[in-house]
Amino acid sequence: MKITVVTGTEQKGCTYRIKETFLGALGPGHDITEFYLPRDLPHFCSGCKVCFFKYEALCPHADYVVPIWNSMLDSELLVFASPVYALRTTAQMKALLDHLCVHWMVHRPDERMFHKRAAILTNAVGAIQKGAQRDIQTSLTWLGVSQIRTLGIGLMEGIIFNQLSEKRQKEILRKVVKFAEKFKNQAPPRQGLKVRGLFAICKMMHQQAARKETVLSADNEYWAKKGWIKTP
Numbered sequence: 001m002k003i004t005v006v007t008g009t010e011q012k013g014c015t016y017r018i019k020e021t022f023l024g025a026l027g028p029g030h031d032i033t034e035f036y037l038p039r040d041l042p043h044f045c046s047g048c049k050v051c052f053f054k055y056e057a058l059c060p061h062a063d064y065v066v067p068i069w070n071s072m073l074d075s076e077l078l079v080f081a082s083p084v085y086a087l088r089t090t091a092q093m094k095a096l097l098d099h100l101c102v103h104w105m106v107h108r109p110d111e112r113m114f115h116k117r118a119a120i121l122t123n124a125v126g127a128i129q130k131g132a133q134r135d136i137q138t139s140l141t142w143l144g145v146s147q148i149r150t151l152g153i154g155l156m157e158g159i160i161f162n163q164l165s166e167k168r169q170k171e172i173l174r175k176v177v178k179f180a181e182k183f184k185n186q187a188p189p190r191q192g193l194k195v196r197g198l199f200a201i202c203k204m205m206h207q208q209a210a211r212k213e214t215v216l217s218a219d220n221e222y223w224a225k226k227g228w229i230k231t232p
């Protein structure tokens with residue numbers, strides 16, 4: 001199975017350990033492409049909007065963003081691993097998600113995203129992980145991913161893996177291995193109801209805009225080229 005992994009920290013700590021255990025538990029023979037942030041995208045979105053108005057390859061950070069996006073499109077499984085920072089995902093993960101807004105359903109979605117599965121692995125010293133997971137999950141849903149599963153690991157005893165008690169370390173790794181079992185079935189999921197609903201609403205929106213405008217926006221042109229909307 002082709003897998004793209006994005007890790008929202010360069011530390012070889014708990015996030016790394018959890019991510020490695022997850023990948024190991026999937027078994028051998030997978031084609032895995034990994035990205036670490038901020039190393040593989042060391043920039044925030046500058047807000048220039050050139051992706052929205054013209055073309056995503058003109059983004060000043062396209063040399064970083066396009067390989068990540070292409071790898072995601074090529075993969076059957078997407079893995080996002082992130083520590084919780086201030087109850088959210090890390091800023092470097094958010095920077096990647098911001099750069100991918102152009103591919104949200106409201107702009108220029110790629111239908112190859114509709115049958116992918118995603119795993120979101122978060123960890124925090126405490127139990128509260130939902131905010132960080134939602135940061136990633138919301139983006140993946142709007143990018144069209146149909147099946148998204150989350151695992152939040154509360155470290156509880158500290159934030160350095162080797163300093164956790166042996167019992168806690170074992171418990172954590174057992175949970176991760178159990179979670180990975182859910183991804184061993186490699187059949188692509190059917191397009192989810194939520195994704196279908198969002199696509200239908202966006203289609204209506206783009207169709208209406210295309211009827212009104214004399215010059216089509218880059219988004220409307222894309223939808224027309226895909227044959228998803230009719231142009232006058």
Ligand SMILES: Cc1cc2nc3c(=O)[nH]c(=O)nc-3n(C[C@H](O)[C@H](O)[C@H](O)COP(=O)(O)O)c2cc1C
Pocket residue numbers: 009011012013014015016083084085086087088123124125126127128155159160161
């Ligand atoms: C800047 C920073 C902010 C953090 N914020 C939280 C937090 O809000 N809640 C929490 O439970 N843990 C928090 N943590 C702990 C991390 O979520 C994580 O468990 C810890 O960094 C271990 O992962 P790592 O070894 O991959 O860095 C924070 C850690 C850092 C470095």
